[in-house]
Each structure stands twice: as C-alpha cells, then as structure tokens.
Amino acid sequence: MMNFLRRAVSSSSKRSSLIRILAVATATSGVVYSTNTGTRISVAIPESIQESKSLPWQISHGLIHRTEQSLFGNFAAFSARASPKPEAPASNDEKRGPVEDSDSVKPPSGGFLGRDTIANAAARIGPAVVNLSVPQGFHGITTGKSIGSGTIIDADGTILTCAHVVVDFQSIRQSSKGRVDVTLQDGRTFEGVVLNADLQSDIALVKINSKTPLPTAKLGFSNKLRPGDWVIAVGCPLSLQNTITASIVSCVDRKSSDLGLRGTGREYLQTDCAINAGNSGGPLVNLDGEVIGVNIMKVLAADGLGFSVPIDSVSKIIEHFKKSGRVVRPWIGLKMIELNKMIIAQLKERYPMFPDVEKGILVPTVIPGSPADRAGFKPGDVVVRFNGKPVETIKEIIDLMDDKVGKRIRVVVERSNIETVTLEVIPEEANPDM
Numbered sequence: 001m002m003n004f005l006r007r008a009v010s011s012s013s014k015r016s017s018l019i020r021i022l023a024v025a026t027a028t029s030g031v032v033y034s035t036n037t038g039t040r041i042s043v044a045i046p047e048s049i050q051e052s053k054s055l056p057w058q059i060s061h062g063l064i065h066r067t068e069q070s071l072f073g074n075f076a077a078f079s080a081r082a083s084p085k086p087e088a089p090a091s092n093d094e095k096r097g098p099v100e101d102s103d104s105v106k107p108p109s110g111g112f113l114g115r116d117t118i119a120n121a122a123a124r125i126g127p128a129v130v131n132l133s134v135p136q137g138f139h140g141i142t143t144g145k146s147i148g149s150g151t152i153i154d155a156d157g158t159i160l161t162c163a164h165v166v167v168d169f170q171s172i173r174q175s176s177k178g179r180v181d182v183t184l185q186d187g188r189t190f191e192g193v194v195l196n197a198d199l200q201s202d203i204a205l206v207k208i209n210s211k212t213p214l215p216t217a218k219l220g221f222s223n224k225l226r227p228g229d230w231v232i233a234v235g236c237p238l239s240l241q242n243t244i245t246a247s248i249v250s251c252v253d254r255k256s257s258d259l260g261l262r263g264t265g266r267e268y269l270q271t272d273c274a275i276n277a278g279n280s281g282g283p284l285v286n287l288d289g290e291v292i293g294v295n296i297m298k299v300l301a302a303d304g305l306g307f308s309v310p311i312d313s314v315s316k317i318i319e320h321f322k323k324s325g326r327v328v329r330p331w332i333g334l335k336m337i338e339l340n341k342m343i344i345a346q347l348k349e350r351y352p353m354f355p356d357v358e359k360g361i362l363v364p365t366v367i368p369g370s371p372a373d374r375a376g377f378k379p380g381d382v383v384v385r386f387n388g389k390p391v392e393t394i395k396e397i398i399d400l401m402d403d404k405v406g407k408r409i410r411v412v413v414e415r416s417n418i419e420t421v422t423l424e425v426i427p428e429e430a431n432p433d434m
Contacts, residue, residue: 113230117287121232122244124289126185127215128152129282130159131236132192132206133181134166149235149282150182150206151217151291157190157208160314161281162296163197166204180206184215185242196321200329201266201309202296203317204281217283220290222269222310225252233273233295233306235282247273247304254307267313267395269293272304284308320403330401330427333370334377336394337362355414359392360384363413375425378415385412405429 134146148165152158159182166180180192190208197204208214225231229249237243251270259268269284275298284293293308320327337343339360347354347362360382366373383391387400387409401409404427411423 113287118230118232118244118246121285121287121289122234125151125217125232125234125283125285125291126242126244128217129185129234129236129242131183131239131241131278132159132161132165132281133183133239134178135181147236147239147278148280149278149295151281151283151294152214153217153219153291155214155216157192157210157214158195159192159206159208160283160291160294160318161204161206162294163199163202163204164296165281166194166206167197182206182208183241188212196325198317198321198327201313201317201327203294203309203314205318205321218290219311219315220286220288220292222252222292222312225249225269225286225292225310227251230287231271231273231292232285233271233275233279233282233308234285235279235295237274237276237278239278243279245274247271247306250304252310259307267310268296268307269310271306271308273306275306323403328403328405329430330403330405331371331430332375332401332425332427333367333372334363335365335367336383336397337364338393339382353416355382356417357382357384357414359390360414361391361394361397371425371428375411375423376421377411377413377423377425381413381415381421383411383413385410387411401427 128151130150130152132148132150134148136145146165148162150159150161150165153160167178178194180194182190182192184190188210190210192206192208195205195207227249230246231249232244232246234242234244249269249271254268254270256266256268269292271284273284273295275295279295280297282295283291284295286292292311294311294314295306295308297307299305317327339357339362341358344354344357344359363372363377363381363383364379366377366379383397385391386397387404389396389400391397391400406426406428408424408426411425413421413423415421
C-alpha cells in the first residue's frame with residue numbers, strides 16, 4: 001500500500017487529495033472499486049479521526065459509508081480496524097410485539113447476513129427460551145422425565161411448546177393439566193400448568209405465574225419465507241440451556257403426507273438445523289429475532305432434516321385455543337390433489353373428457369357417508385371455487401373452511417369438459433383422534 005501511494009504521488013500532483021483519502025482508508029477501513037465512470041472509494045472512519053482538528057483537508061460525506069453497507073463493482077477490501085458507531089435500538093413504536101429489553105442488541109440492518117447478524121438474533125430471542133421438564137411415572141412412581149424447550153410469548157407467562165413434550169399422547173385429555181418444571185435462562189424456576197394441547201398439530205401452551213417481569217419473544221410471519229433464507233434454532237438439547245444452531249430453510253411447504261404422517265393434511269418448514277432430544281418445542285427464528293416456527297421433529301435416519309410448524313399455523317391454533325379451548329377442524333370427506341399445468345396436460349392426454357381447466361383441485365376419492373358424499377361430490381370432480389372464492393391449493397380450502405362446522409358452503413366443480421356443477425356441503429367436526 002505504501003509503495004502504491006509513493007508511485008501515485010510521483011506520477012501526478014493532481015491526485016494528492018485522492019492519496020490522502022487512501023491513507024485514511026489504510027489507517028481505518030475502506031473499499032476501492034472501479035466502475036465505468038472512474039474510481040470510487042468507500043471508507044469507514046472512527047470517531048477519533050473524524051473529530052480530530054489536525055486533519056488539513058475535508059472529506060465529502062458522500063464518500064463515507066458504514067462498513068455494513070453493500071458496495072457493488074470490482075473491488076478490493078482493506079482489513080477493518082475500526083467499527084462504526086452502533087445504531088440506536090428500535091423504539092417501542094417500531095416493534096410489532098414484545099421483545100427482550102437488552103440495549104446492547106441491534107436489529108440486523110439492510111436485510112443481509114453480517115458479522116453479528118446471527119448473534120444479534122440469538123441475543124434477542126435467547127432470554128425468552130425456556131427449558132421444560134415433565135416427570136413421567138406409573139402409578140405414582142417416577143420413572144423418568146420428558147425434556148424439551150419452549151418460548152415465552154406473552155408477559156402473563158404463556159409459553160409456546162410442543163404437545164408431545166408436556167403431555168402423554170395416549171392420555172392427552174387426562175394429563176392436559178399436568179405439572180411442568182420450567183427453567184429460564186437467568187436461572188429462575190417455575191412450576192407451570194398445561195393450558196391447551198392439540199394432538200394433530202403437536203402444539204401446546206403452558207402457563208407460569210411470576211411476580212417479576214418475564215422476557216418475551218416476538219412472533220413473526222412464516223408466509224414470506226423462501227428456500228435458502230437463513231434461520232436459527234434455539235432450544236435446550238439434552239437440557240443444555242440455550243443452544244443455538246444456524247441453517248437455511250430447505251423447504252417452506254413440506255407436506256405431512258411426504259413424511260408418512262396420516263390425518264389432516266399439514267405443512268411444515270424444513271431446515272437443516274441440528275435438532276436433538278430436548279430441542280422439541282423451541283423456536284425457529286429469523287434474522288430479526290422473530291419466531292417463525294416451532295421445532296417439533298427430525299428424521300432419525302438422516303442428518304440435516306428438521307421440521308417446524310410454521311408460526312402462521314401456530315397463530316391460528318392459538319386463536320382456536322382462546323376461542324373454544326381446542327382446535328375445531330371442519331371435515332367434508334374428500335381426498336384431494338392439487339393440479340398444475342403439467343398434471344392437467346397429462347390427464348387430458350389420458351382422459352379426453354377431463355375438465356377443461358387451468359387450475360383447481362382434483363377429487364380422486366369421496367369417502368362414503370361423508371358430508372361431501374351427501375352433497376353430491378363424485379370422483380373426478382375438479383374444485384374451482386370454494387365458498388365464493390377461486391382455489392388452487394388444498395391449504396386454501398382448509399383456510400376457507402376455518403371453523404365453519406355446521407355451516408353451509410357453496411362449491412363449484414367442473415365435471416367432465418362440458419359440465420359445471422354447484423354443490424352445497426355442510427362440514428362436520430373432524431374426529432380429534434384421526
């Protein structure tokens with residue numbers, strides 16, 4: 001660098017101001033990059049130099065950037081020897097929910113992965129992650145304990161976790177008011193009670209009471225996730241408090257049928273986070289420190305295959321808990337397959353009378369005696385409108401049914417390529433043990 005400066009000085013006196021800026025970049029940190037219009041320099045200058053009155057020149061503000069900002073072009077980077085001044089934490093008005101109150105934690109800026117991005121996200125969520133322990137026994141004799149993780153999502157002491165951590169699936173109704181030992185990151189311990197548990201989704205709520213303030217986590221949104229997004233999993237594997245692993249999202253809509261799980265169709269977030277015994281119930285977190293999923297399981301025969309319940313689904317389950325104390329799932333008795341252009345083209349080749357549609361949901365099977373059977377559905381029907389809205393996915397039908405048990409729903413189906421039929425179906429409540 002010094003030889004480069006000497007050559008620059010000797011070659012042209014007009015570059016003296018450029019050389020001075022380069023000297024500052026060498027003493028601090030900076031980036032030189034070339035474009036079609038010339039050479040530009042980006043530097044980060046510590047306060048001690050910025051405030052010095054001994055500098056005999058002025059530097060344009062347009063040439064000074066924080067080191068975390070992105071620069072484009074062909075560039076060579078100098079090693080950073082000074083850090084920019086930390087940004088002030090967001091005000092309470094800018095937050096969508098309660099978060100832990102550490103002043104030292106900054107939200108990630110610019111939406112990209114920086115040096116401290118994962119550490120900051122972990123610091124924001126960490127205090128609200130708890131270790132759960134449930135004694136297990138037989139006829140009053142303790143034979144072991146179930147361990148897992150949870151997240152405090154409300155200042156009143158509500159903890160979000162997995163049902164299989166805190167209840168016995170074989171006797172879920174009898175044990176749903178069982179005792180749960182809760183340990184916070186700061187060492188405080190509480191005895192919690194299971195408020196609600198849902199077998200199908202594997203989601204449960206535990207309640208603790210505290211006279212002192214509790215740290216809480218902020219719930220984000222999972223519908224904006226994309227494969228490749230960075231996430232972190234936080235939990236207490238093998239009771240090791242607040243263990244953090246980072247990974248990417250592998251799939252945003254892994255279907256339960258892909259995993260061999262029976263019952264109502266569900267979708268999971270798939271990641272390659274390290275999930276071990278004790279991680280169940282812990283949060284899956286985005287780079288803003290928001291909960292975007294609940295870690296529930298992994299594939300035992302493989303590494304890097306972990307699954308989480310999307311937080312958007314969890315939020316709906318919590319609403320059901322608050323409204324009726326359980327999750328109400330309407331059932332109409334249809335087997336369904338989502339159609340796309342390639343599947344439709346293949347079906348038209350095989351069956352000339354297949355409905356002339358561009359999208360929809362195929363009904364290959366109607367369960368005898370079900371509400372759909374009584375409404376007049378037939379195998380081969382293609383559902384194109386449900387409850388007045390066009391549909392393309394099974395999830396859309398499930399969302400449109402919501403909790404409409406006993407309420408009449410109008411459905412439009414295409415039957416062969418010449419017939420459009422409107423049916424009315426009245427959903428029943430699904431068997432909770434299905």
